[in-house]
Amino acid sequence: MKEHLQTQLAGFFISVTLITAAMFILGLFFQPDLRFGYEAFAYPLIYGVIGSVPGLLMYSKKELTLKQTLIREFIQMSLIIVLIITFMFGRFKNIPELIPQIIGVSVSIVIIYVLVHFFGWLMDLKTAKVMTEDLKRFQQKASGGSE
């Protein structure tokens, strides 16, 4: 559970950074003249929290196979899209007019979701490199060789 929470926390901070970038790009594209108050600073954090909820709720102690992991990731991403779209557009009545924005946000969520996993993988790549170096030292020491 501890490892899962650490992974989720790292994912949260990467998400918040990427959401901020996505809001900047989508805002410039759809509503470039819109002005915000200080509450705008809270939105990336709120979306980051919403995005973390499915991951926290869907935690399983079971070791999943590659196929199960991919299915779970797809379900998790779909849930995040539904939650964020509901949070952002749920209060509006003119939904058909908002379709382009909804599609833009959905695509952004997919891109952010993939990027979060990509950055997580990059961090794991660095960890794996350190582990391999430690392994070589361990093997050398265990086989009686000097460092």
Added chain:
Amino acid sequence: MEITVKKIGESEKEYIEIGCHRKDERVDEIVRFIRSREGILKGTKEDRQYNIPLPDILYIEAVDEKTFIYLQNDCYESGRRLYEFEGVLISRNFARISKSVIVNLMKIDSIRPSLNGRFSCVLTNGEQVIISRKYVPDIKERLKGGSV
């Protein structure tokens, strides 16, 4: 046959060298004996029991109430449970890397990231076994200079 025993310094790696005209059954027997001194496990294959030297083992896996011992090109079955092996092998350069696998740390070629915070060990025969998230901190600690 002349036998020479030479004392070497503590910092040097211990070795046994056999000088022979050809590598025949007699030499193989001596090698098997020497390797057995490093520890053996008993495994069965096609109803025959074999002594498997620990350094030859790549990993041990539990699958559906059965335990299998994997070597470079061979696989043996064992009647012992995985936790029994864990108790014996933890001090012999083996480590538990998931609920169902104990790996020989000396047979890992490299470690790679896998999906979902897991890592995979690439073994010397090219096979890959998964280190599950739960065991990653223990493996890191072990490799960092924990018990050898």
